[in-house]
Amino acid sequence: MRIGILGLGLIGGSLGYDFRRLGHTVLGGARRQVTCDRAIVCGAVDQASTDLDIFGTVEVVFVCTPIAVVAPTVAALRPYLQSNTVVTDVGSVKSAIVYEAAEQWPLFLGGHPMAGKTEVGIEAAQPALFAHRAYVLTPTEQTSPEAMAILKPLVNSLEAEVFVCSPENHDRAVAWISHLPVMVSGSLIQACLHEDDIRVRKLAQQFASSGFCDTSRVGGGHPELGLMMARYNRTEVMRSLTAYRAEIDHLIQLISQEHWDTLADTLAENHQARDAFL
Amino acid sequence: MRIGILGLGLIGGSLGYDFRRLGHTVLGGARRQVTCDRAIVCGAVDQASTDLDIFGTVEVVFVCTPIAVVAPTVAALRPYLQSNTVVTDVGSVKSAIVYEAAEQWPLFLGGHPMAGKTEVGIEAAQPALFAHRAYVLTPTEQTSPEAMAILKPLVNSLEAEVFVCSPENHDRAVAWISHLPVMVSGSLIQACLHEDDIRVRKLAQQFASSGFCDTSRVGGGHPELGLMMARYNRTEVMRSLTAYRAEIDHLIQLISQEHWDTLADTLAENHQARDAFL
Numbered sequence: 036m037r038i039g040i041l042g043l044g045l046i047g048g049s050l051g052y053d054f055r056r057l058g059h060t061v062l063g064g065a066r067r068q069v070t071c072d073r074a075i076v077c078g079a080v081d082q083a084s085t086d087l088d089i090f091g092t093v094e095v096v097f098v099c100t101p102i103a104v105v106a107p108t109v110a111a112l113r114p115y116l117q118s119n120t121v122v123t124d125v126g127s128v129k130s131a132i133v134y135e136a137a138e139q140w141p142l143f144l145g146g147h148p149m150a151g152k153t154e155v156g157i158e159a160a161q162p163a164l165f166a167h168r169a170y171v172l173t174p175t176e177q178t179s180p181e182a183m184a185i186l187k188p189l190v191n192s193l194e195a196e197v198f199v200c201s202p203e204n205h206d207r208a209v210a211w212i213s214h215l216p217v218m219v220s221g222s223l224i225q226a227c228l229h230e231d232d233i234r235v236r237k238l239a240q241q242f243a244s245s246g247f248c249d250t251s252r253v254g255g256g257h258p259e260l261g262l263m264m265a266r267y268n269r270t271e272v273m274r275s276l277t278a279y280r281a282e283i284d285h286l287i288q289l290i291s292q293e294h295w296d297t298l299a300d301t302l303a304e305n306h307q308a309r310d311a312f313l
Numbered sequence: 314m315r316i317g318i319l320g321l322g323l324i325g326g327s328l329g330y331d332f333r334r335l336g337h338t339v340l341g342g343a344r345r346q347v348t349c350d351r352a353i354v355c356g357a358v359d360q361a362s363t364d365l366d367i368f369g370t371v372e373v374v375f376v377c378t379p380i381a382v383v384a385p386t387v388a389a390l391r392p393y394l395q396s397n398t399v400v401t402d403v404g405s406v407k408s409a410i411v412y413e414a415a416e417q418w419p420l421f422l423g424g425h426p427m428a429g430k431t432e433v434g435i436e437a438a439q440p441a442l443f444a445h446r447a448y449v450l451t452p453t454e455q456t457s458p459e460a461m462a463i464l465k466p467l468v469n470s471l472e473a474e475v476f477v478c479s480p481e482n483h484d485r486a487v488a489w490i491s492h493l494p495v496m497v498s499g500s501l502i503q504a505c506l507h508e509d510d511i512r513v514r515k516l517a518q519q520f521a522s523s524g525f526c527d528t529s530r531v532g533g534g535h536p537e538l539g540l541m542m543a544r545y546n547r548t549e550v551m552r553s554l555t556a557y558r559a560e561i562d563h564l565i566q567l568i569s570q571e572h573w574d575t576l577a578d579t580l581a582e583n584h585q586a587r588d589a590f591l
Contacts, residue, residue, distance in 0.1 A: 255588075
């Protein structure tokens, strides 16, 4: 199959490695010639160009750009594609992308490979990044079955665990397990910074070990990532944060009123429930 | 030196290994004979007994019991000790222990080795558990300088990083970096359980990966641990939780009012600030 990848960063480059290894011909696109050259040298693509007409012969295009420019990119691709080309994206929010992108291209089907690492760019790309990780496809009622029929086996061939759900359910689910943790964790760091006794703040920094380290990890990550979540999944992030605040309120009430039995039950429930998420 | 260890679990047993290796004579005490026998067999103590008179000849006693029984244990020890014996404990909160314990024994000095692992009991004890970890000593204005003069070098010999501060500053600092993370992290699990659309909850469980795993780890830990923190460090846990709730309120406000620049600044501050805690 001839596969196009527009945007040759961590995700785009990693898709390229896998698809080439599977015997496909991979055509890459990037804004800068230097990125195209690097992708060719490192073997992530067969050919690459800064010109969109490289995608004129492909059966599928993976748009691997930042969330904000997915729909405009699909619009820009339109004049270059054959009418039966399937277009997908890799953005970590879906409702904010898929309806707008589908207006630009009827054979659009949103996707979200839930794989990543701290490093970014084509240099960080690697084979088998998606193996044994969730890869979510988010059809709407308007999505053509052909798009699913072509894309699903392709994603499956990456050895990813494929899930299919609506963009809305995707965004609600990732709000809980990906976006809310970033907010919860960042607020922990923020709260610690508000200790105004400088000796205590210093002691806290000196005493912090694995518990603080793990709980604060995602909140101390790339600021752009947290901003993107809040901005493009705003409704669901607000919904989960509001539910979370109610839990904090409840906890404060239990501790202030010394309801130790209820607190013990809650903590035991958390202990039990976590396994289902691992 | 002749050193007593009362309570032969993870911490008591690990102290025993280190002190014996350093050439001291270690006398252990436990409520059950089977624990005494195990501690002798595995080499954590030279001798052990269920009878407190084993501590009649020691220069220092480490009380390694649960927090709730430290002060009563010091009271029980009183008839058996020489008048110049220094007594310390290993509890993870200090104000709730040290004043009461010091009333029972003038040469009491509170301590908190900030080392641990998930496993408990004498079987989990190991040499060098305290090496390169914080070990906090918490004198009050009434604490005798002799107690510090004897205990500090002993703790130092464990290769621990020794900190000296008041019980109040200790409890405030650990509230931020140890107790608050447990509450924050547990409330994340609790909030996710309140998603009432069962399909979404299932998807969330399936999509959860390292970010959720790390952020929820300490909140999904032993329920007794969280309960103990809330109960015995209640004032400071309430203070940190209240400050934390204000941060969550602020975040909700920023997102609902779409103050993206301020949110970006906050997230960037978190990213920067975390390093000081690692």
